[in-house]
Amino acid sequence: MVVxxxxxxxxxxxxxxxxxxxxxxVVVEPTAKSLEVGRRAAETVRENKLGHIxxxxxxxxDAADEQRxxxxxxxxxxxxVPDDPAIVAAERSGVSPxxxxxxxPAVRVLVDLANRLLTTx
Amino acid sequence: xRVAFVGKGGAGKSSLSGTFARVLAGTGERVLALDSxxxxxxxFSLGLPQSDVGLPDEAVEEYEEEGRRRYRLRAGLTGSDxxxxxxxxxxxxxxxxxxGKARGGRWNNSRQHFGFQRLMDDLPDSGWSIVGDLPGGxxxxxxxxxxxxxxxxVVVEPTPASLLTGRRLARLAGMQGAPRVLVIANKVREPQDxxxxxxxxxLPLLGAVPFDPAxxxxxxxxxxxxxxxxxxPTATAVRSLVATLQxxxxxx
Numbered sequence: 345m346v347v348x349x350x351x352x353x354x355x356x357x358x359x360x361x362x363x364x365x366x367x368x369x370v371v372v373e374p375t376a377k378s379l380e381v382g383r384r385a386a387e388t389v390r391e392n393k394l395g396h397i398x399x400x401x402x403x404x405x406d407a408a409d410e411q412r413x414x415x416x417x418x419x420x421x422x423x424x425v426p427d428d429p430a431i432v433a434a435e436r437s438g439v440s441p442x443x444x445x446x447x448x449p450a451v452r453v454l455v456d457l458a459n460r461l462l463t464t465x
Numbered sequence: 466x467r468v469a470f471v472g473k474g475g476a477g478k479s480s481l482s483g484t485f486a487r488v489l490a491g492t493g494e495r496v497l498a499l500d501s502x503x504x505x506x507x508x509f510s511l512g513l514p515q516s517d518v519g520l521p522d523e524a525v526e527e528y529e530e531e532g533r534r535r536y537r538l539r540a541g542l543t544g545s546d547x548x549x550x551x552x553x554x555x556x557x558x559x560x561x562x563x564x565g566k567a568r569g570g571r572w573n574n575s576r577q578h579f580g581f582q583r584l585m586d587d588l589p590d591s592g593w594s595i596v597g598d599l600p601g602g603x604x605x606x607x608x609x610x611x612x613x614x615x616x617x618x619v620v621v622e623p624t625p626a627s628l629l630t631g632r633r634l635a636r637l638a639g640m641q642g643a644p645r646v647l648v649i650a651n652k653v654r655e656p657q658d659x660x661x662x663x664x665x666x667x668l669p670l671l672g673a674v675p676f677d678p679a680x681x682x683x684x685x686x687x688x689x690x691x692x693x694x695x696x697x698p699t700a701t702a703v704r705s706l707v708a709t710l711q712x713x714x715x716x717x
Contacts, residue, residue: 352474352601353504358567376687377479380516381504384567409685438625 345462354385357394365395367461372416373402374409379416386420400457402450403427423457425450466494466714467595469611471637472620473630474601477651480680481620483510484691484703486596490557492707494594497548497560501581501610502600503567503574511555512689518553519565525580536579544587559596585613603633609640616645616710618671621662622652631666647671649706672709674702 350356368389372382399422401413430448434441470482486498500507505516552560565577621631638646648668650659659673675698683693
């Protein structure tokens with residue numbers, strides 16, 4: 345299993361050729377700018393048949409956030425990662441959130457996603 | 466004044482640079498805002514509805530030199546002409562140009578990228594201020610995509626990852642023309658954050674911008690923070706950044 349963290353934007357996705365990935369996790373925030381970039385990324389992945397798309401929506405605070413995300417990605421699997429002070433605290437102290445707060449809500453959502461991707465291939 | 470905003474992704478470059486450009490224009494300067502990121506960014510903080518404002522293909526012509534394909538602005542089109550013809554204007558009169566939309570797989574972006582670079586090399590000289598917004602990270606800055614800048618403004622939040630990128634970007638001072646490199650501490654929560662950002666990047670501090678929930682609200686609504694909360698902490702801090710840099714630039 346290889347997990348790659350791509351550069352911001354969609355430059356890397358645009359240049360991917362062949363069939364190097366199984367799943368593309370498009371990480372977005374519920375902001376107008378981020379959703380637009382995510383929409384373009386998902387469009388590219390779909391057009392070039394690069395792999396299965398999962399949208400990981402980060403820093404989700406409320407139902408309005410969730411609605412913005414689902415409206416942008418109506419036909420895509422969406423994982424909602426709540427806005428979580430534990431992540432902010434971990435980042436500021438330079439510690440991995442998984443080490444600092446393994447039970448924080450945001451961390452648990454990502455652990456679930458990882459387990460699911462592992463078991464479904 | 467010619468400045469370029471750089472820093473790690475998510476540090477707040479686009480929010481601050483667009484606000485900075487508008488505040489600067491409000492002081493009476495003629496401002497060109499340049500966004501060299503193919504993804505939407507600075508347009509939001511400028512309060513513009515349109516994020517893809519690249520040079521159209523017709524503005525750039527292809528030619529051959531020593532058997533190699535090269536690009537330049539169309540014959541007779543100067544950098545100033547291109548700004549006048551193709552930039553869009555914000556409410557404060559800021560002229561805005563962007564790299565242009567990234568258009569799908571295997572699309573050749575040479576015309577767009579070299580056209581933007583030729584424009585950077587032929588920008589209007591006197592009577593204009595330039596405020597640039599570069600993509601996150603170190604790649605574009607060290608590949609001279611901010612070469613119009615007399616001053617690089619490195620936006621850093623008080624997190625180790627952001628500080629590390631800031632420390633690398635401090636080396637921009639060694640680029641051609643020996644530009645000045647200053648740091649802006651963003652999303653500051655603790656009183657000592659700003660000084661630590663300056664100490665850990667080794668860069669002189671231009672100023673600090675407090676953590677401001679209004680930025681997140683504005684981003685969610687797709688509004689510029691300057692329109693959403695014109696008297697709030699971010700707008701106030703950016704006014705102070707502009708005033709400080711104007712004073713320093715006059716002194717130099």
